Amino acid sequence: MSLTPNLVETARVIETADSTALLAPPSQTIPAKGRASARRRIQAEAEAEDRGIVSVADWRRRHVRWPLNAGHSVLLVALVVTGLGPILWLAKSAITPTQDTLRTPMLVFPHGVDLQNLATAWTTVHIDVQFVNTLWVALGSWLLQVLVAATGGYVLSVLRPKYAAVINALVLGTLFVPAVVLLVPLYLTILHPPLIGTSLINTYWAVWLPAGANAFNILLVKRFFDNLPREVFEAARTDGAGPVRLFWSIVLPMSRPILGVVSVFAIINAWKDYLWPLLVLRDPAVQPLSVRLPTLQQAIQLDVYLAALAISTLIPIVLFLVFQRMFLRSAGLGGAVKG
């Protein structure tokens, strides 16, 4: 469960859904209006390459070009200092002895490099355990969210039993309930879950199951399925495909792009979440990095602590650099990436 207001996500999706290539199904059955706007968008994008607020003629004018170039240089410096600066400082301090970081935090390696910090953080402080735990949290949340979103979207959009409208309304209704409301009763549900009988505290199910109840995912996937060509389903049914076959061989392969978006959101949220895992994962042996790091601060040397912070940041940054395009596109789409 993320405490990001669900509404934030929905609102952005509703707002941007029509103008986003990610949500367009792989076929040509976009409704006429969508197709027209898609064409307009492509056209707009093509032209935006050459033209924005400042025209080519403006660029030739000296009193426009010079301030603009100066502005861009200032912007670049500011972005490097604020965007890259803290991260570079963390990387530097992760391999600097404690006393150097305390006395001269802005000097680069006044008394040499201490690579041992990283090894100590990983093995002695056992950041490796928290690291693997974080992977488990992310993996389970991802699997459950994809399962619930894919089957749920399939029922609501393709199978459409009579009660689908009721379920749909109830799911969408939860988008208007901020996550704060759920905090206490959900905690009590995890403490005394229905049917299961034993407390789920200190098990990953306590994080996975509430993460699966993500109405935003259902909305995304249902909207995507709604735009898939009905003729394909009908043809498959005439060929004798049952609901399971239809789901596995037709719908799932076609929904790869949207499940990719759901996956990005699921993994990022699992990596970022703090308050909920803090409440339900009390045992340090099962805690993910986000929950463990704040408690480490008092217990260990500063240099090792900063090394632990650096290790925790490494994977998200590498993922971002590799899948940069997808990240930025998802951010423009959803903003669920935003904490």
Place this chain on the structure above:
Amino acid sequence: MAVLETPRASHRVRVRRTPLTWLRGGGLSNLLFAVPLLFVFGAFSWWPIVQAIVMSFQKTNLVTPALFVGLDNFARVLGDPLFLTAVRNTGYFALLALFLGYPVPLVVAVLLSEVRRWKGLFSALAYLPVVVPPVVAVLLWKFFYDASPTGVFNVVLGWFGIGPQPWIQSAASAMPSLVLEATWAAAGGTIIIYLAALTSVAPELYDAAEVDGASVWQKIWHVTLPQLRGVLLITLILQIIGTSQVFLEPFLFTGGGPANSTITILQLIYNYAFQNSLGGNYGAATALSIMLAVFLAVLSFVYFRVTKAWSTN
């Protein structure tokens, strides 16, 4: 299509509904596919929401049976001297975040949209802080905010001849420090949203403005900003909804201190329910969350009304 529809239509008219026809019509497999959604939402969303409403009228500590106490929980919360402090602090956080966090991404996005070379580098740099896990970001900034003369930010201020600042150590500067970090962490996401909105402004509008002899500033003022008003309003309301639920920064930076100067509504809810290890005051916690939820619901109602008005215009 028509041929395919016929059997189903006649089916509906002819056969009386029995469990067997339900089964043959795929009722069971429909239900099986719905099970994951129904289970997860039922147990971890719908039921807790109902529970939250019920619990806000109950006195409950999980040991003795729950007792209905009417509006006592609400009265208890409203009578808590910390309640007003928390509301004031949350409002102060939201206001500062608005002044600091609202114009900066817009200016950066407009400037960035005119970059011709290395645009990808610019946006990647702007987005980088968003990628840092929020907990790491707060812990890192907590170290930056070290109030001693050798604290990172104080050393940097020293380069410009400014004396050391107390940052999160003093009641006056604690909240602005929290907002500064929160803005750093969130601005990248907003910048990317504005950039996407900027590319969808129709170029013909700029062409037309140029025909009328508009300068760059006039184009920004008369074309760009009016075209962005929809997305600007959305980010405004979403930011207010988000900052009303701020928790991570006050909790990890200051724990609500110094002298309760950074305690927020969500932290108060957390304290009611979870701070006392002997059993929380769940009634008060849910009552306060319901009040916050109603406030946010009013905001989102306004938001949907206004966006509807914009989109029909």
